Amino acid sequence: MPVELYRVDDRLVHGQVVVGWGQPLDLTFVVLVDDTIATSEWEQELYRMGAPPEMTVTFESVESAAAGLAAYEARPGNGIVLTGDVDTMRRLVERVPSIKRVNLGGVHHRAGRIARLRYVFLTAEEESALRALAARGVTITAQDVPATTPIPLDQVLAGTGE
Amino acid sequence: MTSSARPGPTVRAVVAGHGDFAAGMISAVQVIAGRGEAFRALSNRDLGPVELEGQIREAVAAVDAKVVFTDLPAGSCTVAARRVARDVPGLVVVTGTNLSVLLAWVFAPDRGAASCDNAADRGRKAMAVFPGGALQEGGGAG
Numbered sequence: 001m002p003v004e005l006y007r008v009d010d011r012l013v014h015g016q017v018v019v020g021w022g023q024p025l026d027l028t029f030v031v032l033v034d035d036t037i038a039t040s041e042w043e044q045e046l047y048r049m050g051a052p053p054e055m056t057v058t059f060e061s062v063e064s065a066a067a068g069l070a071a072y073e074a075r076p077g078n079g080i081v082l083t084g085d086v087d088t089m090r091r092l093v094e095r096v097p098s099i100k101r102v103n104l105g106g107v108h109h110r111a112g113r114i115a116r117l118r119y120v121f122l123t124a125e126e127e128s129a130l131r132a133l134a135a136r137g138v139t140i141t142a143q144d145v146p147a148t149t150p151i152p153l154d155q156v157l158a159g160t161g162e
Numbered sequence: 163m164t165s166s167a168r169p170g171p172t173v174r175a176v177v178a179g180h181g182d183f184a185a186g187m188i189s190a191v192q193v194i195a196g197r198g199e200a201f202r203a204l205s206n207r208d209l210g211p212v213e214l215e216g217q218i219r220e221a222v223a224a225v226d227a228k229v230v231f232t233d234l235p236a237g238s239c240t241v242a243a244r245r246v247a248r249d250v251p252g253l254v255v256v257t258g259t260n261l262s263v264l265l266a267w268v269f270a271p272d273r274g275a276a277s278c279d280n281a282a283d284r285g286r287k288a289m290a291v292f293p294g295g296a297l298q299e300g301g302g303a304g
């Protein structure tokens with residue numbers, strides 16, 4: 001299973017991903033899916049800079065990621081697919097039905113979002129999108145780092161930010 | 163004869179990192195050098211990228227910082243600090259910070275951009291393993 005994790009994390013490539021998940025999963029590649037970053041050299045350099053030498057970071061739009069995901073799955077080594085928000089992951093999963101697990105790793109506070117976990121805040125639209133994905137058979141859990149216990153979606157949505 | 167340590171320059175910096183990294187580092191600088199006031203600590207704990215960038219921006223403005231020191235090259239603090247540096251002329255970001263880096267910088271004559279290069283070099287050179295190569299050579303177990 002070359003793509004070990006499909007993760008929603010608004011910090012994108014950062015310490016928890018590169019080290020926290022990168023070390024135990026022995027990650028060798030990160031696929032960052034974001035329509036804006038996919039067209040910005042400056043943004044790409046920003047996120048590529050921090051990755052360790054053994055880890056490649058590639059940048060895709062939702063469309064190009066959907067088209068290229070089979071190749072990533074067939075690639076040697078273990079990888080992670082990252083999106084910065086729920087909507088981007090929803091669009092990716094809708095185009096790639098073989099994605100069956102989604103990890104909520106960091107969706108932080110902003111106007112209109114309600115606290116569900118310490119690191120998961122969601123708008124009503126985001127909650128609906130996650131429920132819709134779950135209804136399609138996607139298992140959604142929240143887990144910031146591997147050492148913590150995954151929290152099922154229904155428990156996340158019942159949370160109050162603790 | 164009274165000992166009169168020459169006061170250091172007034173240029174200040176922000177230290178940003180995971181957990182209590184920044185506060186701990188600044189505390190160590192204070193204990194060793196008595197110059198912890200040169201730094202403002204910032205943690206990324208529970209902050210999203212927008213909030214974190216805003217807090218770094220505020221901290222830089224509050225102390226007129228010329229440098230942001232961060233812990234991990236891949237960390238969210240580094241990403242946020244580089245976004246701020248794009249908008250603040252002259253602001254330098256140093257990542258991979260260790261205690262030697264901060265000590266070298268805080269004692270630099272002007273704490274300018276060249277001081278950051280020198281401090282980073284001091285930090286790299288401060289890394290050491292005793293005994294070096296122990297595992298490869300099968301030593302160090304006895």
